[in-house]
Amino acid sequence: MRFNVTVPRAYRTKGGEEKTHFWTVGTAFPLKNTEGISIKLYTKLLVTDQLVLFPVDEAESGSAAPPPDDDIPF
Numbered sequence: 001m002r003f004n005v006t007v008p009r010a011y012r013t014k015g016g017e018e019k020t021h022f023w024t025v026g027t028a029f030p031l032k033n034t035e036g037i038s039i040k041l042y043t044k045l046l047v048t049d050q051l052v053l054f055p056v057d058e059a060e061s062g063s064a065a066p067p068p069d070d071d072i073p074f
Contacts, residue, residue, distance in 0.1 A: 003038055009074040 005026035012018055026041040035055055 005041065
């Protein structure tokens with residue numbers, strides 16, 4: 001199964017109605033040899049054009065909560 005990777009953009013129609021357009025920036029698909037997802041970006045938004053997602057092992061992390069954003073260097 002493949003997925004479109006999108007960025008939502010809110011806009012207003014001429015009639016004033018608020019809608020959302022989803023701009024496609026890449027595709028995502030399962031990894032072949034292990035559990036996880038690979039994301040291929042069509043645009044150079046990052047230093048790389050590919051991201052890889054792996055499932056969180058909750059036994060190792062101790063929690064299903066994501067890490068805090070404080071460590072992001074931007």
